[in-house]
Amino acid sequence: MKQKIKTIVVTGGEGFIGSNLINKLNSKLKNLKIISIDNGLSKQSNRIKANKNNKIIYIKGHTKQIKSLLKKEKSIDTIFHFGEFSRIVKSFEHSEKCFSSNHTGTLEVIKFCSNNKIRIIYSASSSKFGNKGRDENLSPYSWTKSKNIELIKNYAKWFNLDYEIVYFYNVYGPGQIRNGHMAAVIGIFENCYLKGKPLTVIKPGTQKRDFTHVDDIINGVMLAWKKKLNGEFMLGTNKNSSVIDIAKLFNHPIEYIGEKPGERLASTIPDINSQKRLGYKAQIKIEDYIKTFVKQNAKPK
Numbered sequence: 001m002k003q004k005i006k007t008i009v010v011t012g013g014e015g016f017i018g019s020n021l022i023n024k025l026n027s028k029l030k031n032l033k034i035i036s037i038d039n040g041l042s043k044q045s046n047r048i049k050a051n052k053n054n055k056i057i058y059i060k061g062h063t064k065q066i067k068s069l070l071k072k073e074k075s076i077d078t079i080f081h082f083g084e085f086s087r088i089v090k091s092f093e094h095s096e097k098c099f100s101s102n103h104t105g106t107l108e109v110i111k112f113c114s115n116n117k118i119r120i121i122y123s124a125s126s127s128k129f130g131n132k133g134r135d136e137n138l139s140p141y142s143w144t145k146s147k148n149i150e151l152i153k154n155y156a157k158w159f160n161l162d163y164e165i166v167y168f169y170n171v172y173g174p175g176q177i178r179n180g181h182m183a184a185v186i187g188i189f190e191n192c193y194l195k196g197k198p199l200t201v202i203k204p205g206t207q208k209r210d211f212t213h214v215d216d217i218i219n220g221v222m223l224a225w226k227k228k229l230n231g232e233f234m235l236g237t238n239k240n241s242s243v244i245d246i247a248k249l250f251n252h253p254i255e256y257i258g259e260k261p262g263e264r265l266a267s268t269i270p271d272i273n274s275q276k277r278l279g280y281k282a283q284i285k286i287e288d289y290i291k292t293f294v295k296q297n298a299k300p301k
Ligand SMILES: NC(=O)c1ccc[n+]([C@@H]2O[C@H](COP(=O)([O-])OP(=O)(O)OC[C@H]3O[C@@H](n4cnc5c(N)ncnc54)[C@H](O)[C@@H]3O)[C@@H](O)[C@H]2O)c1
Pocket: 011, 012, 013, 014, 015, 016, 017, 018, 037, 038, 039, 040, 041, 042, 043, 044, 061, 062, 063, 064, 081, 082, 083, 084, 085, 086, 087, 100, 101, 102, 105, 123, 124, 125, 126, 145, 167, 168, 169, 170, 171, 172, 177, 182, 184
């Protein structure tokens, strides 16, 4: 008997985390039709080649058009909503783009899911938790990401919405953005290292982050998707490291640069329910990842 094809949509499917998710879905599961919707905002296009049992379709478009972009799709199982403006500091300079994606676009995605009985898996930001919750007001990014969580939960109460909220913590690993305005800290360090330039550390350098490898994040996302608990899951490692300590692991010159707006001093996991409810535990240590990177890329002296 022919197996039914399942349709999955990944918004932001050409971005760092979205492309890693498509890669995992494509390599682990069969009979999938995976549709990526990405408007190219982050200026990096990580596309995956479908294996023979699956189909991957790449649509260039903004989430605010989701209804018309997907009008021919009859039965979508899940939308992994990862297509938003994704960086804190740059959300001041690009606030229009941030509101357009994270506010207007996301509302349309939520409405589309609710109206069509599609489960949404939302890529939430841990920036919401810092400083007893006050950090959600630090930037247009943190604020819009935080309000989307409230919107999803309220939408589920007011109307009808099946959801999982997965919180990500400073994600790094293959496919991350290394150049340009959307690069994040580990990508920036790697780029500086490869170019032989000092690693740029934002002052004071003692700010702490929970650095999580993208393979662990994808593992957590897949668990939340499969278990269908209608919950919120924090997918960090539960270990904080200072940015300066991470920079020192590269064993390379370091240069301090001025403080940036929206910077947080610490990152917090207020609840480790993902371990208890999902059986999730991050496996990869940032120290091991950097050690391997340096070994593979060290220039002969
Ligand atoms: N990387 C992290 O450390 C981290 C931490 C917490 C939360 N997140 C969230 O995870 C998601 C993915 O992050 P990422 O690191 O892969 O970022 P990314 O910038 O690499 O990927 C996001 C992708 O979404 C696309 N996009 C943005 N707005 C869109 C829109 N309106 N319509 C269609 N496509 C759009 C971009 O072009 C990009 O390809 C984001 O929602 C981000 O806020 C990431």
